[in-house]
Amino acid sequence: MSRDPDTADGPVPDASRPPDTGADTGAGPAGTPRPSNERGEGSVRVVGTAHVSEASVREVEETVAEERPDIVAVELDEGRFRQMKGETPDDLDPGDLLQGNTVFQFLAYWMLSYVQTRMGDRFDIDPGAELLAAVDTAEELGISVALVDRDIQTTIQRFWARLSVVEKLRMVGALAFGVTDPRVAGVTFGLVVGLLLGPAIGLFGGAVGITGAVLTRVAVGALAGAVAGYLGSRAAALSLGGDGDADAPSDVTTLGVGAVVAVAVGAAVAVTGAGVAPIAGLLSDTILRAVGSLALGLLAGLVVGAVAALAIGALGVEAATDADDIDDFDPAELTDTDVVTAMMDEFRAFSPGGAEALIDERDAYIAHQLVGLREEGYDVVAIVGAGHRAGIEAYLEAPETLPPMDSLVGTAKSGGIPWGKIAAFGISAAFIAFFVLLAMAGVRNEQLLTLFAAWFLINGVFAAGLAKLAGARWRSAGVGGAVAWMTSVNPLLAPGWFTGYMELRHLTVNVSDIGTLNELLSDESRPIRDIVSDMLDVPLFRLIVVVAATNIGSLIASLLFAAYVVPAFAGSLDASITDLMIRGARESARIIWGAVS
Template sequence: MKLMNDVIQTSYHITYSDYTSEPEPEIVLIGTAHVSHKSVEEVKEVISREHPDVIAIELCPGRYAALKGKTNDVSAKDILSSGNITLFLVHSLLAYTQNKIGSEMDVKPGSEMIAAIDAAEELGIEIALVDRDIQVTLQRFIGRMGFVEKMKMLGALAGMLFGFGGKEIDMERITEEDIVTQLIAELKEFSPTTASVLIEERDAFIAKNLLDLKEKGKVVAIVGAGHRHGITEYLEHPEKLPDINKLLEIPKKRFSVGKIIGVALILLVLATFAVIITNVSLDQFLVAFGWWFIINGTLSGLGALIARGHPYSVLTAFGVAWLTSLNPMMAAGWFAGAVEAKMRKPSPHDIHEIANAESLHEMMNNNLFRVILVAALTNLGSIVGTFIGAYVVLQVSGIDIETIRAGVMSVFGSL
């Protein structure tokens, strides 16, 4: 297979030949920034000049529908019950950041994609959506993260939302790579291997779809500039492409080290209370339980308060945290989020408004986003409270780990 590159600004002409008498299919790869006037003009110019048979766009059906102003109705209950709170927050942050940058640069995010779609519809050219579903990308990213990495990411997201400890977006880099690539690159700080794998996966997925399209004739492909190098590499050496079906698999929930530590901590606290009941006075037990209740409740309630939750949501977080911290199948954020949803009554329209938010004020006034943020920060506070509470309970009870271990072993020995 032969490859030619003819650089014209940021577009690349890639001609493939399999040494047959058939016409050589051609792929014109345009690397764009998703918030750039220059990219919009270049897309129009290249399509007008090349007269392609297919226009391939770095979009999945979901992102395409969003650009066309169509969004699926998602309720707060669905998000809370599915356990995809972190996924929703990351997705919302991507949309918010892109809109914020677009506002500062006076260009609507995805304008070059819209220009390509409009040109295709006007000229009657087939549109091909060649990117992987953004939900799959984010689920694979988050699914491969460990407990500590997720906690770091949640803390950083809170910092970016509330203006502490967050990085400013490098506006110069926006002209060189698309926002999804840049945001995932920022997340490398929390999970370097995972983030880099997911960037390469999208490159491979897009390249495979472009190769499948070459039978239809000339293809003009509009992709983020940050993907251009990786896609070109796979187009040049298709034998390096991984099994695409595996890139669509959602990682199964694993019993990670973080979960093992969490379960062990809960068992430790339960064992401590059991030893306290059998070895110390009722007053000492009540003191230990009181500290457990107050620490867990205060930190969970603080999380809901930071998220600007309704007073009833804060009280709910405070009241249930002591119990949910003892049960790995429950989470304080679920209860606080449910109360917040009941008080704010988010509508299907809110999901569309999140995608179009251009300021933190708009995000925080969105009922659906507020519900999810309350749930997320309540859970974060509960996790911190569990660790601190376990330490304090051990200290105030005056019982050492060896005594607890002996008690647990005797229980298992009697079974």
């Protein structure tokens, strides 16, 4: 563009090269086409298309050829245009990918891309083919091209910022059901519930009758069940069909057999007490308490997940994301709306702000560009998704209703109370206060150092361990583990960022990774295990998994520290933690009062 696209005056067409050399992406007066009309007398024809419709491709080609406008404007930003044309490397900025909520914004963009790709596969056409057809036709006819859409990163960031916490959870859940089996999602939800419930049982189980003896039995039963479950799953795999056999059982079958065996053996040991005493004698009370409470939490979580999975299956929720639904679409009907906008219209019901960023703001942004071209005297054919057509045409008819351009660009801030930051500062303050008050209560430095060392060690082991399991290199996992204690104190930081930056010294991530992931996810004939294994070979997905695993490891370590390490530490003191905190608070208040008075 030869003018700043963020100004309200509107652009002149892209003209870094003469019109007869093809599409233009930069600025330069030498190649700017001459308007066909006097200033203020230009025209704009908006063509609404479906982004996965073959008919739309033909309509675009015919319209551009018949109209022969001065400029063909397309619903693309420069980054997406260059990616489609293959003109520039499509590496992602690692810093942008790892900062703050950018990972979540990128996941949302990936999921939307996946849905659109599935629709494109159904109709045997690449998503956005009509936009590329408009560009190619303009090149052949020597017509200039204007890229009039807002930068996709700006759009996704503003969309994400407008969502409330509940809306973000609902969106991620809806997208998860669209990618995986809803029953798998239900069980996964149960596992998450169990991991959070386990430490709570360790802390407060005694109040509801879950004594140390009960946890000991459950712990030994869980260990025995884990061994039996593994052996059972392997036996099922061998007896029902060996590895590599075409008739081999699915991962779900073998895991199901293993789970049944594990629960049966674990429950038998826990109820009868058989073999509990000798095994318990080999383990410390803290380990038994930790394993027992985690096992109870996971069992309760799996029950919740199983119930959710059964409910999802009984209600037929999976039908909403089944391929049959896509088969029900009539390509001719897609001329009334484009796929992404149709999907976002559903979000408008629970997030008007999110829909505004994704749809309404882009209508206004594109209209600004088209009004500017029309005022310059150009005849323009604009190729946009059909879902944007009505909004754009309304602005073209009444340009005075356009919002200021500066309200449509830049980084948006989340509305409402910043609960995340408040919680982060609260956790940091609580951690510092914990150690300060213990010191003021007279707890010896050696004991405090031991407690801090335990905090450092458990965070490091879990963060680094899960990062390594996710495929991180030893050095990357070690860096994430080394800083995990500090990032747990300040949740505004994340150990996964540090692990990710180390991994990026050996990985090159780019936008084409999204296409690779979409192809893998679209293959419904292969076992899930093989698909996940191949996905982990894609640099972008491996980076996301490593970052997430490091953060999850640190979170689990923090819960375990509070649930098991602190109570064990309290047993070595001459008073309870609560009494010591009160004593430390009184001593601190006495010193402060003496200083100010």
